[in-house]
Amino acid sequence: MEFFTNIMWMVDILEVTHEGILKKFEFLKGNLIVGKAGIKGANSEERLPPDQHVPETHILHNLVRGFYKPAGKPYILSYQATESSKNYGKQIIWNDESETEFLHIEMAPPDKENDPSKKSDIAAARYNLNHNIPIGILHKIKKGHNRMLGLGIITSERDDGVFIVEPYSLKDSSLHPLEQLKRLIKNEEINTNFVAEVVQRRGQAIFKKKLLEDSAKCAICGMDEPSLLIASHIKPWKYSSDFERLNKFNGLLLCPNHDKLFDQGLITFTDEGNVIISSFLTPKTKNKLGLTENSWIHLDEAHKKYLLWHRENCFKA
Ligand SMILES: [Zn+2]
Incomplete structure (x- = not known):
């Protein structure tokens, strides 16, 4: 089974709830969610109820910062990317925007020096990178409007601290990882080279x-x-x-x-x-x-x- 290690690792490390949340991101891909109720519940105490993907109450993202690292966990579970020129600039490089297919995401770590969570966010993203743990991606179109972009996987950390996220799918998991990857990025617009x-x-x-x-x-x-x-x-x-x-x-x-x-x-x-x-x-x-x-x-x-x-x-x- 050594050729499916990326999937095996994920199952080993993630608890059932978080694995379910990733499945839900994949399921919701392309959906526009208006308001925070569909992402983290109606108010700060509430959470989303259990559903077909996730066995207990949960949130998809905390909507506080780009990185969502669940408390007490070593990994990032989801990321909210923007195209706004404010703060971090354009983070989504599209393959086909109308189909919600990104080519890659430039995942920017917190840029404020005194941010108390900056270090742990970066350490968590490296944990995802080293353990091949996928993340859910939201696209913040404007305030209160998020589109679900499905799943991505961090494939490298650039010298400037930006993490590169490439598309990922939990489906076809019986395929060899390289074959999964080929199918993910295959698009007639892109040349085979x-x-x-x-x-x-x-x-x-x-x-x-x-x-x-x-x-x-x-x-x-x-x-x-x-x-x-x-x-x-x-x-x-x-x-x-x-x-x-x-x-x-x-x-x-x-x-x-x-x-x-x-x-x-x-x-x-x-x-x-x-x-x-x-x-x-x-x-x-x-x-x-x-x-x-x-x-x-x-x-x-x-x-x-x-x-x-x-x-x-x-x-x-
Ligand atoms: Zn040598």
Whole structure:
């Protein structure tokens, strides 16, 4: 079941009520809700009654700030995006607005320095990112008018602190995550190169996360700065099936130098994990790159078929 980890994680972490709220966001997608009664109940004490999706009283969003982080929970449950030029500017990049399909949301964290919830909001959004927990999205069209945009998933955090949210669906959950993603972003207006690029970017992030869970350092030299580590496919992405693209045994975590050497076929490994160095590298270069004939990596049985492929198709003897 390792290929459905994003869904499994969600079920593990979210309580039934919050899972139900996400289902409700998906169900309500495209609906316009006028007034706060349909989102958090008629007044501050009231909540929405149980319904077909959610087994107990609940709210979809607190309408106080963009981020809605339920009290005591480590994650964001929903986000209210705007297109207003005030405050955070335009946050919704549309794919097809008439169909309520966004391409991505630029989720802006609170910008007031003294905001007491700023830190915990940002930490919570990172929690969603690291655990692949989807969020419900509301579009505040104007005061008291919210349109439900369905679900999104945070796929990255930009250097300026903005979280990028891409569309997500709980349906088709029996499909491979990359296939789900392809269907989500497929649109005749968008060229297939763009779809392939987004799928690859997202897939690489999932793949790196899987490899980091096992061992967060370069398999060859031990360099352990997470932001510099590269999840290197043994059998390259373009030749792999969707299954192979996210299979952690088709990957090695490497530092930039060692990734480049492996990617260009200047090094490979035996089934025992011993390095084989290309004759294209001079002794001086080998020395500078910290490679000796004694270098080796730890391997599992499941790596071997991919390494065989690499030796036969990538390695430049
Ligand atoms: Zn290295």
